[in-house]
Amino acid sequence: MRALRPATVAAIAAATAVTVVSGCAAKNDGKGGSDKGTIEVTASDTSCELSAKEFPAGHVRFAVQNKGSKVTEVYVYAPGDRIVTERENIGPGTRTEISAEIKAGSYEIACKPGMKGDGIRQKVTVSGKGGATKRDPKLDAAVAAYRKYVQDQADQTLPAARKFADAVKDGDVEAAKKTYALSRVGWERTEPVAESFGDIDPKVDVRADGLEKGQKWTGWHKLEKSLWEEKKISGDDKTLAAQLITDLQDWQKRVGKAEITPTSMANGAKELLDEVATGKVTGEEERYSHTDLLDFHANVEGAEKAYELLKPVVAKNDPALAKELDKQFKAIGGLLDEHRDSKSADGFASYETVDKGERKKLSDGVNSLGEPLSKLAAAVAGAK
Amino acid sequence: MTHDDDTSTVNTAAEGGEAAQTTDGRAPSRRALIGWGGAGLALGAVAAGGTAAALRTGGDAQPAGADATAGSAIAFHGRHQAGIASAVQDRLHFAAFDVTTDDRDELIALLKEWTKAAARMTAGDAVGDGAVGGLAEAPPDDTGEALGLPPSRLTLTFGIGPTLFEKDGKDRFGIKERRPEALIELPKFPGDNLDKARSGGDLCVQACADDPQVAVHAIRNLARIGFGKVAIRWSQLGFGKTSSTTPDAQTPRNMFGFKDGTHNLAGTDSAALDKHVWVGEGDAKGKESWMAGGSYLVARRIRMHIEIWDRTSLREQEDIFGRNKGEGAPVGKKHERDTPHLKSMLPTAHVRLAHPDSNGGVRILRRGYSFTDGTDGLGRLDAGLFFLAYQRDVRQGFVPLQKRLAANDALNEYIQHVGSALFAVPPGVRNADDWWGRALFA
Numbered sequence: 001m002r003a004l005r006p007a008t009v010a011a012i013a014a015a016t017a018v019t020v021v022s023g024c025a026a027k028n029d030g031k032g033g034s035d036k037g038t039i040e041v042t043a044s045d046t047s048c049e050l051s052a053k054e055f056p057a058g059h060v061r062f063a064v065q066n067k068g069s070k071v072t073e074v075y076v077y078a079p080g081d082r083i084v085t086e087r088e089n090i091g092p093g094t095r096t097e098i099s100a101e102i103k104a105g106s107y108e109i110a111c112k113p114g115m116k117g118d119g120i121r122q123k124v125t126v127s128g129k130g131g132a133t134k135r136d137p138k139l140d141a142a143v144a145a146y147r148k149y150v151q152d153q154a155d156q157t158l159p160a161a162r163k164f165a166d167a168v169k170d171g172d173v174e175a176a177k178k179t180y181a182l183s184r185v186g187w188e189r190t191e192p193v194a195e196s197f198g199d200i201d202p203k204v205d206v207r208a209d210g211l212e213k214g215q216k217w218t219g220w221h222k223l224e225k226s227l228w229e230e231k232k233i234s235g236d237d238k239t240l241a242a243q244l245i246t247d248l249q250d251w252q253k254r255v256g257k258a259e260i261t262p263t264s265m266a267n268g269a270k271e272l273l274d275e276v277a278t279g280k281v282t283g284e285e286e287r288y289s290h291t292d293l294l295d296f297h298a299n300v301e302g303a304e305k306a307y308e309l310l311k312p313v314v315a316k317n318d319p320a321l322a323k324e325l326d327k328q329f330k331a332i333g334g335l336l337d338e339h340r341d342s343k344s345a346d347g348f349a350s351y352e353t354v355d356k357g358e359r360k361k362l363s364d365g366v367n368s369l370g371e372p373l374s375k376l377a378a379a380v381a382g383a384k
Numbered sequence: 385m386t387h388d389d390d391t392s393t394v395n396t397a398a399e400g401g402e403a404a405q406t407t408d409g410r411a412p413s414r415r416a417l418i419g420w421g422g423a424g425l426a427l428g429a430v431a432a433g434g435t436a437a438a439l440r441t442g443g444d445a446q447p448a449g450a451d452a453t454a455g456s457a458i459a460f461h462g463r464h465q466a467g468i469a470s471a472v473q474d475r476l477h478f479a480a481f482d483v484t485t486d487d488r489d490e491l492i493a494l495l496k497e498w499t500k501a502a503a504r505m506t507a508g509d510a511v512g513d514g515a516v517g518g519l520a521e522a523p524p525d526d527t528g529e530a531l532g533l534p535p536s537r538l539t540l541t542f543g544i545g546p547t548l549f550e551k552d553g554k555d556r557f558g559i560k561e562r563r564p565e566a567l568i569e570l571p572k573f574p575g576d577n578l579d580k581a582r583s584g585g586d587l588c589v590q591a592c593a594d595d596p597q598v599a600v601h602a603i604r605n606l607a608r609i610g611f612g613k614v615a616i617r618w619s620q621l622g623f624g625k626t627s628s629t630t631p632d633a634q635t636p637r638n639m640f641g642f643k644d645g646t647h648n649l650a651g652t653d654s655a656a657l658d659k660h661v662w663v664g665e666g667d668a669k670g671k672e673s674w675m676a677g678g679s680y681l682v683a684r685r686i687r688m689h690i691e692i693w694d695r696t697s698l699r700e701q702e703d704i705f706g707r708n709k710g711e712g713a714p715v716g717k718k719h720e721r722d723t724p725h726l727k728s729m730l731p732t733a734h735v736r737l738a739h740p741d742s743n744g745g746v747r748i749l750r751r752g753y754s755f756t757d758g759t760d761g762l763g764r765l766d767a768g769l770f771f772l773a774y775q776r777d778v779r780q781g782f783v784p785l786q787k788r789l790a791a792n793d794a795l796n797e798y799i800q801h802v803g804s805a806l807f808a809v810p811p812g813v814r815n816a817d818d819w820w821g822r823a824l825f826a
Contacts, residue, residue: 380521
């Protein structure tokens with residue numbers, strides 16, 4: 001965890017601008033007429049009908065009717081499958097209304113009978129000024145796939161984190177120690193996206209020195225300290241473990257709305273390496289548990305995933321860069337493999353046992369990958 | 385600090401030939417940004433009358449700030465590399481690199497890219513497309529901290545360590561048989577306390593400039609270009625050159641307060657340079673021919689025990705050096721440059737032991753710098769001399785000299801050698817098509 005970067009803050013601001021405003025729906029009633037601005041969405045178990053597939057940008061209302069036999073949900077997706085708005089738990093035979101501020105551009109409306117899968121989708125066009133410029137469909141596909149990855153990571157983190165939290169709640173120090181690092185993997189793989197929700201990160205991944213005045217220390221690292229430094233679990237720690245799960249659920253729920261663009265993916269990959277370069281390679285991140293190498297590995301995996309998804313475009317725009325990145329990802333993987341330890345709970349040696357010379361090698365490896373990775377965003381932006 | 389005065393530093397101006405290079409019109413030249421400031425005037429002089437000499441007479445005779453040529457450019461191309469016999473600039477950033485790739489072609493590509501960047505930076509130009517004006521989504525090619533600064537007589541001098549030829553018994557790049565015989569493993573000298581992390585290196589780059597920001601900028605950019613192929617093993621910042629360079633110059637003082645390097649080799653004395661510094665055609669035969677016109681560089685980080693020195697009486701200090709502290713005159717003499725009478729000094733006096741007359745006429749060219757890297761955690765100043773010396777063959781130069789000093793020098797009580805490296809410094813980059821180490825890899 002580190003302080004929010006200006007770019008991240010901008011991304012949050014942008015995301016907020018397109019956010020759901022269902023609470024204010026009534027205010028606009030007089031403006032566009034009650035029925036004129038409303039899109040009828042008729043959902044069944046096999047279809048998703050819309051009364052209009054083109055409508056003007058601005059405040060849009062969707063009147064949803066579930067005529068099917070299953071509970072459904074309705075999503076409005078921006079390119080790259082960013083959730084603009086969604087409504088869950090629409091029971092059979094019920095009606096509901098969803099409302100959102102939508103900019104000009106291309107979107108997809110999805111009904112998900114049974115609340116599962118990608119849903120039945122309809123393409124819609126929102127007209128008006130200030131629409132997003134048309135992007136290479138390959139990049140949209142990359143963003144969508146990355147978003148799915150990010151969601152999967154959040155989904156997989158919850159059970160792992162529950163295991164950890166349960167051990168803490170049981171007062172079982174050894175079991176908690178064994179599950180601690182593993183509960184962080186999904187978070188570490190997708191940290192730049194997780195951090196874009198400025199309010200979650202300081203609750204779950206803050207270190208003692210990152211606390212603001214008056215801020216209560218919560219999250220993984222507080223528990224890490226109790227387990228390894230104090231070697232006992234307090235009543236407060238048990239409460240914190242429950243709180244950690246609540247905060248991670250919040251993340252899991254909101255991650256689909258994160259603003260992700262091809263360049264933010266590329267820069268996110270670079271930021272993951274920055275995390276390694278500043279926190280992990282120094283052993284600062286996991287100063288009590290010394291499980292830095294697993295975090296390190298997860299950061300690299302997350303960066304590699306973003307790169308792999310962007311690679312079809314990068315390989316075309318800057319083949320030399322793609323070649324170098326392939327090589328450096330492989331090299332850092334090889335370096336990390338040298339520190340695998342099948343006897344440890346997380347699969348890696350304790351960072352305490354990694355000597356100065358080996359840390360230097362890891363640091364050099366991070367620089368070797370981080371430098372070409374910093375050119376990824378330009379290679380992606382160069383796409384026509 | 386070892387070899388005081390008497391062995392010497394050479395100092396010429398750029399031995400390369402042409403004076404300042406002009407910019408090639410690409411994105412932001414530092415000189416373009418400084419307008420009519422220092423370097424602008426220097427360039428004006430060249431344009432007006434081609435008075436390259438005006439640029440080439442180094443600023444050594446006067447404090448750098450007062451020197452009209454202090455901000456100018458030193459020619460990058462020439463028969464020998466700049467930064468050896470060139471007038472010594474006031475600031476240093478020296479870096480030793482480990483080569484991390486094992487791909488010969490990749491190493492060659494890096495050396496070409498480095499050479500190109502070095503030529504641009506010594507001319508006062510930014511690397512690549514510059515520090516500003518490029519793609520908004522990408523980090524700029526140049527790191528930018530030298531924007532607006534004049535070339536500052538930056539020189540970048542490139543060397544090759546023994547481990548590039550062979551490491552752990554392995555011929556790493558197919559050049560093992562081309563390793564020069566003079567590129568030896570330095571013997572262990574009595575009193576050495578060498579830190580491996582501050583010693584050795586496959587490659588080195590010595591950056592000297594009148595402005596520390598310019599020297600640091602150069603190393604930083606080269607390191608960045610090298611990520612993935614090379615990694616910095618160690619580096620050293622230096623200030624306050626410790627060697628005299630021209631006979632009438634004020635000799636700078638070292639961290640012990642003594643004038644140092646009084647009778648260094650003069651950079652303009654080409655006969656002495658040929659005899660003591662440059663590797664001759666005859667030295668570099670057959671597989672070693674790539675070294676003709678080059679030199680050998682010894683780098684030693686010499687820690688000075690400042691606190692105990694400062695508690696030493698003036699008489700003892702002067703006896704240890706064999707000079708007086710105020711004027712710098714040898715024992716029994718009046719002026720700094722009076723010929724020393726070695727026999728009137730203590731047998732363990734530094735000057736006496738280091739003098740060419742005590743060493744069969746051996747001379748080396750010194751370019752050392754003082755350093756102060758804060759304190760060492762015990763409250764002691766981490767300071768001393770970063771000793772740099774160029775010579776035609778270390779087996780006749782540094783090695784016998786240091787053996788004598790390490791065994792006998794009274795100064796040893798106050799100093800300790802903590803870092804050490806030896807590099808073969810190839811001849812100069814001839815033109816824009818040439819590159820650092822080309823002849824070695826040809």
